[in-house]
Amino acid sequence: MMLPYTICFIKRGNEILLLNRNKSPLMGMWNGVGGKVEKEETHEQCVIREVEEETGITLSHVDYKGTITWNVDDSPLSGMYAYLANVPETFSYDTPIQTREGVLEWKDISWILHQENKGVVSNIKYFLPYMLRDNKLYTYHLVYKQDQIKQFTANEKDYMHKANY
Template identity: 65%
Template sequence: MLPYTICFIKRKNDILLLNRNQSPNLGLWNGVGGKLENDETADACVLREVKEETGIILSEVNYKGMITWNVDDLYNGGMYAYMATVPDTFEYDTPISTREGILEWKNLDWILLENNRGVVSNIRYFLPHMLKDDQIRHHHFIYKNEKIVSCICE
């Protein structure tokens, strides 16, 4: 069982991202999510974390697979990845400052820019797959010296 969940909430051509004010990924834009509690399913965790971090109550999320990683051969981690789509008319004015960081809608083109150092580095590898279809995928990343040296998508 993986320890974390992450959710990308889409409205029109924007994704709601969190600029984290704590590690990991301090100062970077990422989806919302968090750590599974004891005896909690990943689905329940992601719905709880979205509500806690954004105040948004989602009725459904789409499971998109797993994102796992190895860092410098010392640490292994992973999370269950989800997408949620809200109506184009969904009102959620940003930016919003929270205890976790700043929430803001970010345009997909900006998020996926190849040299965008403001977002978590692996997002540009897996987010396009999550947006493209309903296939469940496993993305595995290998990091050396804080850089991605390999990404395997199955």
Template identity: 50%
Template sequence: MYRYTICFLKHRNGILMLNRSKSPLMGLWNGVGGKLEHGETPLDSVLREVREETGILLETACYKGIVSWLVDGVETGGMYAFLAHLPEDYERSQTPQVVEEGILDWKELAWVLDPDNAGVPENLPTFLPYMLEEDEPCQHIFTYENSLVVNYETASLPKPVTT
């Protein structure tokens, strides 16, 4: 079981991003999320984190899989990834907005996915398009050597049972 969750909130052609003020990934724009608390499911965790970090009350989010990483041949972590489509008539809050975790801002999807964008984690433009376009959950496995991505693989995951 992984310790982290991440959620990308999409509205029209924008993604709500958080520029984190703390490690890991301090100073980079990323989705919202954080650590699972004791006894939480990944979905419970991501709904809580979205509420705490953005004030947005989601009823659910779509499970899109896992992003994991190997560093120098050793699996060192991963996160459960979710996507939430906000309704067309959703009224965005004024951004940028300083929050406890950093700065929230709506970013255009083209900006987020630009391969030359050094302001997002380097693996994000690789896995986020899959999350936006595909229905089935997938594991995105990144291999790092000397802090650089040297390999990317995907693996199918079973769709979780919802009741």
């Protein structure tokens, strides 16, 4: 099954470049950078194109980290291909920057993952720690009921973690 979206987390030291979206979906929430996979485009081509369009950053290398899928109430499965891009700590990119898509800003990883942080897209704190921890590929799945995450699963070849909420 081809997933419709991509997402990229650009990491510089202990910070990640996030976008606070101007429009729905997820308006006013901090999220990674990404978008819709176009016809005749691979998901890697899509994520590199979307990062350049939304940030002006041209990435020469991205690390594929797996897929993130979800079910919302009774709607069909949807999802995205997840990428991590590491840039050197010396990488110069001053923020905040106002763009057509929203505001870009470097955010400390501990701030992004803080349990009290309500301004970051809610599913990030579930899968981002796995993406940052190792170079393994995971398949992540979330089940939402009435806008709440009720289940999260992370599958890797030799590992599975499932939690109900």
